[in-house]
Amino acid sequence: MAAEGELAELGADSARRVPTPPSLDTVIEDAGRQRLAAYYLYCAVISGLMDDDGLTPSHWPSELAEPMDRMGLRRFAPRTERGLDAELTPSEQATRRSSGRRFTFAQLAADLINHGAFGPCSAGADSVRVAEAPDRGGYDLELLADGKVVGKCRAEDHWELVAQQLASAPHGDDPLANRESTSAYAEKAKKAGHWLKEHGISHEIGKATDLAVGVYPLGTTIGVGTRLVRARIQTGQNEADALRRLGEVLRSLHAEADGELSRERALRTR
Numbered sequence: 001m002a003a004e005g006e007l008a009e010l011g012a013d014s015a016r017r018v019p020t021p022p023s024l025d026t027v028i029e030d031a032g033r034q035r036l037a038a039y040y041l042y043c044a045v046i047s048g049l050m051d052d053d054g055l056t057p058s059h060w061p062s063e064l065a066e067p068m069d070r071m072g073l074r075r076f077a078p079r080t081e082r083g084l085d086a087e088l089t090p091s092e093q094a095t096r097r098s099s100g101r102r103f104t105f106a107q108l109a110a111d112l113i114n115h116g117a118f119g120p121c122s123a124g125a126d127s128v129r130v131a132e133a134p135d136r137g138g139y140d141l142e143l144l145a146d147g148k149v150v151g152k153c154r155a156e157d158h159w160e161l162v163a164q165q166l167a168s169a170p171h172g173d174d175p176l177a178n179r180e181s182t183s184a185y186a187e188k189a190k191k192a193g194h195w196l197k198e199h200g201i202s203h204e205i206g207k208a209t210d211l212a213v214g215v216y217p218l219g220t221t222i223g224v225g226t227r228l229v230r231a232r233i234q235t236g237q238n239e240a241d242a243l244r245r246l247g248e249v250l251r252s253l254h255a256e257a258d259g260e261l262s263r264e265r266a267l268r269t270r
Helices: 002-017 024-046 062-070 081-085 090-097 101-114 155-167 179-192 194-199 224-269
Strands: 127-132 139-145 148-154
Touching (some): 090 101, 101 127, 101 139, 139 155
């Protein structure tokens, strides 16, 4: 009863403070945009697009400021390192502070591309690989066709696509936690990120582009946060289904092993 009374008081106090609260749809949309804004900043930092001290909007490079403003993400973006870390996993926090973060970003981008998360490669390539850029700091993505290099592009040019993929993943799903899990993550990102292909990534391959994949801007910004939340939920459901199927397989194997053990014991007692 005491707890119910405290909840009632809390509800009354909230109603006084916010007489016209936002709708649930608005809250969901804002939550998705807040996460997307954080990962835009995160990928801009680890890709080398900007430095750690550039989190405040006045320090953003134009490549970051333009899409943030176009999608209404400026007011949701963290202004401090502590605020950004609150949206990231512990491994992502460590990556942001790592001296090798640009290579980590390039490798993640290459893995996502190679597993089809962004659609097919351009320039007739069938895969990409990371190579140290000979003429500047950072890394390139070399486009390969039958094992031969047919083109290249800057790894950091894919910062926005990687940010969208990370923002659509469940918070606990961290492809940077260990290198071996990246391929599995990329496959899940491919399946759970259909909304990215529908709203941001062209299935056509532009001959004029020097990117590893054909990319079009997001187009509409309405409901982008809600789609992110839905993508996270769907990915979580996919994971739950996979765990359930794994449990069924393990139970079947356990029963089979029990049966074989029982038969072996029976033979020994004869």
